[in-house]
Amino acid sequence: MKLHGFPMSPNTRRALLGLEESELAYELVPVDMMTAAHKQPDYLKLHPMGRVPVLVDGDFVLWESNAILRYLAERAPYKQLDGDSARSRAEIAQWTFVNAAHLSPALAHIFAHTIRLPEEQRIAKLVENGRAEVARCVGPLDARLQGRDWIVERFSIADISIGASLAVAPMIGIDLAAYPHVAAWMSRLQGRTAWKKIYG
Ligand SMILES: N[C@@H](CCC(=O)N[C@@H](CS)C(=O)NCC(=O)O)C(=O)O
Structure with a gap:
């Protein structure tokens, strides 16, 4: 491949x-x-x-x-990166769709309008809206991760999907320490061999 x-x-x-x-x-x-x-x-x-x-x-x-x-x-x-049952596969889809439709685009807007674009093209309102959308996604993720190691029944593509997005959080001034369960989950992700290889 x-x-x-x-x-x-x-x-x-x-x-x-x-x-x-x-x-x-x-x-x-x-x-x-x-x-x-x-x-x-x-x-x-x-x-x-x-x-x-x-x-x-x-x-x-x-x-x-x-x-x-x-x-x-x-x-x-x-x-076993997907779920075993209709319910777990649907939950994995739910969280990957949250990422694709809401979290990842919001993070991309913040990145574009704080770092990527020339200053004269940056729009502060888009950054504000992006930060609100990120909070709207990460708050429920934090609640979901309370008492769990991974988003669904075991490590899955849902963790990969969202983890790859939230890896940019520190670069754009989002402090995941405000979300203790998300922060602990990010540490678990960062401990994985695959993560270390890709993020060096
Ligand atoms: N939803 C797509 C997003 C892909 C995407 O927007 N990639 C960015 C780079 S991180 C890109 O190619 N941007 C160039 C462009 O949109 O013209 C995916 O998950 O693959």
Whole structure:
């Protein structure tokens, strides 16, 4: 398998964590976003929306990092990265959808409007809204993690999905210490071999 991605991107790192946790053989094909490689015609043949990451498995091309996680979980069922029952799989979907629809975009807005964009293009209101949305997601996550090691029944793609997003929190001034159960869970994630490999 090949993963086309930008190594510093949280969405790429989400897929990389999935690859490491599944222990499937893969090669990272770097896509240099600094030179807009993700907008070039050859790359757009892989990902017509011009984003990273993209997984290529033989003749199968898959984008959207959370879909990639689900695919990897199914490719390596013995790793038990998905749930065992309809309920646990649905809960894993619930938390990965929270990440894809709400948490990850909110963090991306904060990053864009505090760090990535030139100052004259930054919009303070978007940062304020982003911080409110992050709190709206992380508060319930903290409650969910009280008395649990992992978000669903055992370590799963839900933990990978959300963990890869929250890894950027310190860089954009979000102190996870305000959420003690989330902070403890992040420490558990950071102790995993796959995490150490991807985040160095
Ligand atoms: N929902 C997508 C988001 C992918 C995404 O937006 N990736 C960023 C890099 S972290 C990107 O490619 N940005 C370039 C752009 O949107 O033009 C996923 O989970 O894969």
